[in-house]
Amino acid sequence: MPELPEVETIRRQLAPGLKDRPIQDARTHESHKFTPAKDAVGTTVLTVKRKGKYLIAPLDDGRELIIHLGMTGALAIAPALPRDPYVRAWWQLDGDEFLVYRDVRRFGRIRCVPAGQYSAMPTLAGQGPDALSPDFTPAGFHLALGESRRRIATQLLSQRPVAGVGNIYGTEALWMAGVHPAKRRISRPTAERLHGAVVQVLEAGLANGGTTLRDYRNAKGAPGRHQHALACYGRSGQPCLRCARPLQHRVYDGRTLAFCPQCQPR
DNA sequence: CGCAGCGCCTGAAGGC
DNA sequence: TGCCTTCAGGCGCTGC
Numbered sequence: 001m002p003e004l005p006e007v008e009t010i011r012r013q014l015a016p017g018l019k020d021r022p023i024q025d026a027r028t029h030e031s032h033k034f035t036p037a038k039d040a041v042g043t044t045v046l047t048v049k050r051k052g053k054y055l056i057a058p059l060d061d062g063r064e065l066i067i068h069l070g071m072t073g074a075l076a077i078a079p080a081l082p083r084d085p086y087v088r089a090w091w092q093l094d095g096d097e098f099l100v101y102r103d104v105r106r107f108g109r110i111r112c113v114p115a116g117q118y119s120a121m122p123t124l125a126g127q128g129p130d131a132l133s134p135d136f137t138p139a140g141f142h143l144a145l146g147e148s149r150r151r152i153a154t155q156l157l158s159q160r161p162v163a164g165v166g167n168i169y170g171t172e173a174l175w176m177a178g179v180h181p182a183k184r185r186i187s188r189p190t191a192e193r194l195h196g197a198v199v200q201v202l203e204a205g206l207a208n209g210g211t212t213l214r215d216y217r218n219a220k221g222a223p224g225r226h227q228h229a230l231a232c233y234g235r236s237g238q239p240c241l242r243c244a245r246p247l248q249h250r251v252y253d254g255r256t257l258a259f260c261p262q263c264q265p266r
Numbered sequence: 267c268g269c270a271g272c273g274c275c276t277g278a279a280g281g282c
Numbered sequence: 283t284g285c286c287t288t289c290a291g292g293c294g295c296t297g298c
Contacts, residue, residue, distance in 0.1 A: 001290080001291065001292075002292095003292095033274095053292080068292085068293080069292095070275090070291090070292065070293080071275085071276095071290075071291060071292065072275090072276085072277095086276095103275095104275080104276060104277075105274085105275045105276050105277085105290095105291095106274075106275055106276085107274070107275065107276095107291080107292065107293075108292095109293085109294090121293090121294090122293085122294070122295095123292085123293060123294080148268080148269090149268095150268090150269075150270095154269095157291095157292080159292090159293090166291085166292070167290090167291065167292085213290090214277090214278080214290090215277095253269095253270075253271090254270090254271080254272090254291080255290095255291065255292095256289090256290080256291090
């Protein structure tokens with residue numbers, strides 16, 4: 001499930017190969033989630049940026065091609081179209097190369113919009129500062145968390161106080177900061193601790209090329225390595241790496257969270 | 267307006 | 283072996 005480290009890994013791999021490349025043709029799976037990919041035909045890609053989990057490619061006509069990878073989305077530049085039933089979109093570049101979007105479960109989506117006009121993608125439009133940008137500050141994070149009474153785990157996944165965190169890195173950050181996932185009121189010192197943990201966990205994930213539990217592959221088709229570094233996610237029942245007591249798991253707002261009842265008091 | 271709940275998707279894994 | 287159920291979960295949408 002691509003979160004910030006996985007999306008940034010893909011962005012870094014794709015950007016050099018896509019910069020200044022014309023989009024000559026495109027085809028998609030017949031779903032409104034993917035058909036807007038064809039709107040980019042006839043333009044040239046200027047660069048590839050990222051905001052949270054969204055890849056954003058500014059085009060030379062003032063629009064942006066936006067790609068969200070959902071749960072199982074993957075991108076690669078290929079010299080030919082692969083025979084693969086899960087390719088949901090592809091763009092033909094110059095020199096007989098293709099940008100190929102593969103997404104088994106079709107949770108991803110593609111849009112082509114005037115630059116900065118994100119009303120068709122409300123999560124992108126309303127999301128907070130990117131977790132690895134200088135705009136993500138402890139003070140701002142504390143302030144943003146205070147605007148909602150939802151559980152802290154739910155807030156992290158909402159992309160509103162900070163953009164780029166999903167269930168894996170959110171679980172890790174809460175464990176590292178010693179914050180119970182169901183906590184609703186976050187003090188200033190706790191927010192500062194959690195801010196540091198979010199940054200640290202995402203940077204570690206990025207340094208390891210992302211987390212591959214099952215589906216994630218980078219733009220070269222290789223898995224990440226951060227799954228070997230996870231301290232809490234998916235370790236329910238196993239000993240906490242800090243206090244050795246068994247980690248627990250519980251479902252909050254429809255998502256399974258692992259945590260240490262000792263190190264993450266309510 | 268905030269937010270809880272649901273639907274979208276498919277393959278893997280577990281139960282019988 | 284094979285069928286059925288459950289699970290994974292980000293995000294958009296609906297309705298309270």
